[in-house]
Amino acid sequence: MTGGALTNGHVADPAADAAAQPKRSPVLVVEGVSKTFRVPHERAFTLKERALHPFRSSEHHMLEALRDVSFELGSGEWVGIVGRNGSGKSTLLKCVAGIYRADRGRIAARGRLSPFIELGVGFNANLRARDNVLLNGVMLGMTPDRARDCFDEVIEYAGLEEFVDLKLKNYSSGMQVRLAFAVMIQVDADVLLIDEVLAVGDAVFQRKCLETLERKREQGCGVVLVTHDMDAVVRTCDRAILLDRGRVVEVGDPGQVAESYHRLNFPGEQTG
């Protein structure tokens, strides 16, 4: 039993559930999700400000980051989410990851969900690789024992055998990213949420990452990929979703969505 299993993995009555579900049942369901941020013009942080300007806190505007977004992710399926800056991609991912609370709609996942919104959460520059792997692993939902056991594997994967005893601050940024990615792939997840973190390390390491993710896909692991890299979307994803100002504009074949994305960015130009 690992830490993540405690989070969201209780097994239902197998027979009943299997009968109720179609063969390729979704591992992630997002239904009509909306998210609005209150953006205050002037934030009242102290009691004095509150007392002097009791109504000021109402001076804010609403920023609709997501409007009625729905999609499903099948087991082993890769969905790319694309859109311009500020279109709500990262907000959507954070809602799915449980970091933000959606205002409306429903998000549900089957099995363990692993967010890679940022590599190396909990990393501390003054600690050595071992402590950082432990911290990061547990943050991502491993038990301490599991995180300790996978240490050698992590170091081998990241190719950092010679640098184990260095403090993280003495690592190059590429080395840090490699270490972080190596921890991330150790997490047993059923759904991976990846935000622009595929562009890690050098070309060799990038290929290694993609191969690893490909293996996870074969094992039935679903992936939601947020990226600006249309080539990656076309190459790896089964479907793509185009977001614009918080709305789903297009869902479908990655190639077509990539084209729409280009049209959205450069309205005057012809693509393809």
Next chain:
Amino acid sequence: MTVGETPRRELLELVDITGPRSFVGGWRRVAYLSYLMARTEWKLRFFDSLLGYLWTLVRPLLVFGVLYVVFSMIIDIDAGVPHYPALLLTGMVLYLFFVEATTRALTSVVDSENLVRKVHFPLIAIPASALLIAMFGLALNMLVLAFFVLVNGVEPRLSWLELPLIMVPLIVLALGTSAALAALYVRARDVNPIWEVATQALFYVTPIIYPIQLVVTRAGEGAAHLLMINPLAAIVQQARHAIVGSSQPSAAAAIGGGTRLLIPIGITVAIAVIGCWLFARWAADTVEDL
């Protein structure tokens, strides 16, 4: 279970994801996270200091030294009570534990913004790790206390075994207060200076520099009873009674009857419940409010 045997994935139930939570993932995950974060913090804390961990021990002793000189030699406050230095140090150690745990916890959630915004995890682990650090310091300080108490000529007695039990309400009180402060701090940053003043006041309404007998002789029994309503005062008094024996009244005697002890106990429980409730309600706001 490993991911290798994943056909069962289809058999898992769809579980709703409802946003940030203060208590998720079960107690074991909270415990792992608190412990790891506390350990990391502890490792880093004395990173650049020469004495390292020793500072945890030296600090209360230095404060104790100052107070001892002032209140025992210059201002005669000990009211002729035996083992005054032992009483003073007991009060200091318990009070400093409470202040350290709560002061660290106060800003902890806001300070951990970079974690809170990037990963879904039980937020209560953040103030809990601050509490763990303080508890570790307390354990070390109790050893030092034992040494000084012996030097002070107090005979070892069976009632010393009560001390771990007396620490239970102290830890519950510190946890509740920490959770409440951390949650309030997310809403209003004034809590920080207010708490600084409050801890100063707490220092004087807790029998630390004075023995409880002084309150009785100067202000009467009633004042001593009133003082014991403060849970920290009752805890310190009970610890003193356990350490030096009958020359110090127990908390029950000081408050004027065992049943009245339900008041400080009730306050402790109330603070713990309200603190956790506030934390559960408000702490998750940090994610979006910062």
